[in-house]
Structure formats: C-alpha cells, structure tokens
Amino acid sequence: MGHGLQRMNRSRRGKLPVVITEGRIRPVVPIVAAKFAIECNIVVRNHVPVLKHWKEYKNQLGLFELFKGKLSAKFDINTSDAAVEKACSQMMKNALRQQRYRLKKKYFDPFPLHMVRKTSPIKSVSDKQWNDLVEYWKDPKRMEASEKCKESRSKVKFHQTTGSRSYMVHVEILGDKYIDQELDALDLFKECHYSKKKKGYTSTVQLAITQMENKLSTPVEGEQPMSTTQAVANVLAENAKKNKFLQNVGIQNAQPRSSA
Template sequence: MMQSAVRQQRYKLKKDFFDYVPLHLVRKNFSCKSDTQMENQLAATIEDGQPKSATQVVGVVLHQNTKTNHFLRNVGIQVAKRRTTLQNVLAELEVEKRTNSELQSIVNNQREEMDGLKNQVQGTEQARIKDQENWKKKAELEKKIELLLSQNGQS
C-alpha cells in the first residue's frame, strides 16, 4: 500500500513539473543551494548550544527559498508570513537610515580628529617658522659681533 502511494505521488510530481519539459532537457544531477544552507544552519545551531531539529531547519530554508509554503502548512510547520514588498522596502529603508546615521557619526568624528590634527600641524609650522626667524636673527647677531670683534682686534 505504501509503495502505491509513493508511486502515485511520483506520478503527480512528474505530471506537475516535468511533463511540459522535453526529456533531454530534464536535469538528472541536481544540487541546490538549499542543501548547503541547511548544512550551514545545522552546524550553526550546534555551535550556539541549542540544536534545532532537522524539521525546523528544513522549514526555515524552504520558507526562505520558496514563494508559497503550502508544503510547510500541510506538514504542520508554522512559519511567519512573508513581508509584502512594501514592508520589505520600508524595513530596508530603516536599516539603511540606521547605517547611514552610524556612518555619518563616524565621518563627523573623523572630521573632528582631522581638524585637531590640522590645528596641531599649523601650530608646529608656526613654531618652526619662529625658530627659523630666531636662528636668522642669531646668525645676524653673530656676524655683527664677529665684525665688532674683528674691528676691535685691528685697532
């Protein structure tokens, strides 16, 4: 009895999904990204400490990858309804606003730091210019003193 039910299910699936596709175009080796997603989620749940059951992981992955979740409802897995596109856009906009405000605060902090560094550079530049002027004055004074000493030494 179980074999006939499986055979009928295969027939229905074939009729729904493969009868309109020519046989030479049907893929025989099929691997999908949901397999790796399920494996990753199973590994992640073990790392967190609270392992999820395989049915929960399958439910989450199917919910993420399918538009309709009739299978999940028929199996008895309750998942949250998908957001409408407007809700998705609003949620993305809110996230973008938060990230923009965070980035703006980072930019403002960096500008303040740059202004402080510019002020430091200007202060050190002014001090360097004053030192150069002092050295020039000292050099001129030394020349004058040498000239006076040379004149006093000659007389």
Template sequence: MPPGRMDGARTRKDLGGWDYLSRISCKDPFVICPNRQVIHGQFAIDTKNKDVKYACADLMRCNQRQMRYKLKKAYFNGVAADKVRTTSPLSTMTDEQWMQLVNMWSTPKHKDKCVNNKVIRGKVRFQQKTGSRSYIAHMHAVDTMEALVAEPGVEGKESKTPTEAVAQVLSSSKFLHNIGLVPATKKSCNGGDPTRVAELEAELESEKQNSLAVRAQLDALKKVEESEEARAKELEKINDLQKEADETNALLRRLFSLNK
C-alpha cells in the first residue's frame, strides 16, 4: 500500500469494487446499503451513477487528507527526529503504515512541498468550491456561453454573439459588474429584462434630477421668504422709531409752548 493510504480512507483507485462503500462507518455523512440501491441519510441517490461514485471517492479522499494532517500535527510537527514514535497511534493503522507516513513526512521533497503549499495558500483569493467566484460555477458559465455562441441560427436568424451569450448566462443585474465596466460596490435591481432595467434606471435618474430641481426651487423660495420676513421686521423697527421720534417732537413742542 502506498504511503499515507490507510484503511477506511482510500481513494477511488483503491476501492477494488463498489462493495467497499457499504462498509463505511455509520458516523460518515451517509451509508450505502449492501444492495447498492439506496443511500440512507438526508437524501436517496443512484449508487450506480458515475458522478455519485466520484463524489463518494472524493469524500473519502478528503477524509484521508484530513486524517494525515491531524496525525502529522499531533505526532510529527515540532517533535525531534529521534523522539518521533515508531508505533502507530491508531488501532486502525499498522505500525508499517505509520512508518511509511513518517518516512514520507521526513523527506526533503515533502518538506519543501509543504512550505510551497503554505505560501500558495496565502495567495488564494477565491476558494475553488465556495462563494460566487467558485471555479466549478465559473467554468459551468463559460461552457454554457461557448455552447450558446456555437449554436447555429434558427429560422434564418444569426447565431448569438459573445455579448448576447454573456448577457443571457449572467444575471442582468450583474452583467456590467462581471465584465468589469462598473465597480463592485454598484447596486442594481435583481434579474429582469435588460431593456426594462435600462428604462427603469433612466426613469429613476430623471426622477432624481426632478427632485433636485424641486429642492433647489424650495430652497430659493425659503430664502425669499426669509428675506421678506427680515425686511418686514426692519420696517416694523423703523415705524417704531418713527413713532418714538414723533412723540418726542410733540413733547418738545409742549415744553417750548409752556416756556413762552
């Protein structure tokens, strides 16, 4: 058995037959019955399907990598070469299999590979199987667009152009963003006909412009009202001063008349 291949965590090449999958522990996400017809778990699928077999093998391959990683972290990393245990820490693994793993981890080639992988992982921006930039989803969209462009025209119509294929496959609300013509922070409505979306955006922009114009008019009227109020207050003060002056003049006339 090659280094690192342990019972219960084999790849598809080591299966030797589909019967092996019926012996997976019940702790795994799903268990295949001996009749190979039903997967008991959250769903039932065809166990003879090629994609199902590949998915199961991929699941075990991932479990194998995780087990190797945990064993290396617990019993090898940070441990002196003369203090690394020579017996298997697991009851499901023989001492010979354990030493094969230890010998593989100790080779300079494997150590350099681990260092390089650590550097590469630090540069990863989008994971291959998660998020909106999933590699699988991205390649599926590319294949769909290429198929649309390659389709011959129907009833005299020309085949789709690359731009039309992209517009059909990608969401219309994300079209400009996906081809890099708008920033990622730009927000737009979800789905819908591209023409209708453009019309709604034009109407929205027109409403914004009208709103700004109305706002400017209201601000101007408010300033006029404020200036008229200020002028009215000034006139009121002038009238009050005029009355006071008239009263003072009348009082002075009386005083002059009494002195005479």
C-alpha cells in the first residue's frame, strides 16, 4: 500500500531521492531499490490497464507518462533523464508482465473456457480490455505457447532464493555482511541459492556446488589452474543453455546482441 515509503518521506521531510545510473533499472541502494520496485507495482496495479502485449502500449504514450507522473509524485526522480526513462520503461514492463500473470492464474486458468468471467475483476481494466485479454488467452496458438513456457519453467534447475530482491541488490547487502572479505563467484552462487526456509541447498544446487569445487581442486594436467569464475561458468553452462547468473551479479559483462 506504500505506507512504508510515506513514513520514510515524512521522516526525511521530503521525497526519497532515486538515482539510476546508465545500464541499470533500479537504484543501487538496497532500501531505495526495494521501495522503487514496490511503488512501480502499486502504480501498475491501481492505475495502468493490462493490455494483451507490450507493443500496444507504444500506441498509448499517455499510459507511460501517467506511470512516470505517479512515480514523480512519490520520489525525487528526474524522469526526463534518458537512463531513468529507460529504467522506468523496463520496470513498467516487468510490473505489467507480473500483473498479467497473476490475473491469468487467478481468473482464467482454474476455469473452463465457457465459464471465464465476462466482466473485469479489477478497476484499472475495462470490460472491453478484459474480454480482449481473455480472447487472447483463448487463442489455440497462445495456449500452446503457454504450455511450452510452463514446461520450460519446470526445467529450471537453479532457482534464486533472494525473494523480491534482484541479484545486484542482494550482492550490495552481502557487501555489508562481509566487510573484510571479497566474495568470489562461488561464494555468490552459494549465497544466492541458499534457502533459509529449508536451511540448506536443493539437491540440484548442492550437486552443482560439488562440481564447481571439484573443478577447482583437481586441475587438468598441462593446463593453467582454473579460476573460480571459470569453474562456476563451466558448471552453469553444462547445466543450463543460457544461464546469466554471473552477468546478474556483475562479474561478467552482458554480451552484445548480434545484428546478423
């Protein structure tokens, strides 16, 4: 509901400043990043209609201006800056994707097609927009693609255990925890995949950690000793096609897309 941000603004006697650097979509400071992400989701949930696809929002520029305006009312943020505008666009896109997923999971998936409601379940979506969304979900090709996505998600081996925190924010918090210690790729992998609820690692994560440690302890004859980053990268590559863990924690740079 945003009460936490209101208390922070009152205690500061001003709006919470949000600074987003080039290439990021959230502020670096963990508490600011958390409040920024929460407010983005609140704005989308209460004020932005959920359309079928992100491309449709390009024809309705007023919705993005509305989104930025709501954030400006809550934070001290320069929405005219190119980096900030790009970050706001990505945050809005992520929030809309989550909102669309929640609506589909609650009001569409549990029911037979002929029993799906005809009226919108939320105020920010009109009945016409809701029916367009339902028809989009009913499309056979879309339903087939949805099943394939579910199957792909079930094959994910390394689920993060950082909750609503992004990897980068979690790494920043770990920096306060390990003040006198520099964490390497293996340490970060362990920290980001340790489950506090289960008080340990899943069997898949534990197997990957063992493989990483074995690569470091048993170097190949005639070759240079493998670095920790290389060991982690090799094991992740063996278990997943496009694992971006090292990029997300800031160890590896994202490779530019080919235009070929």
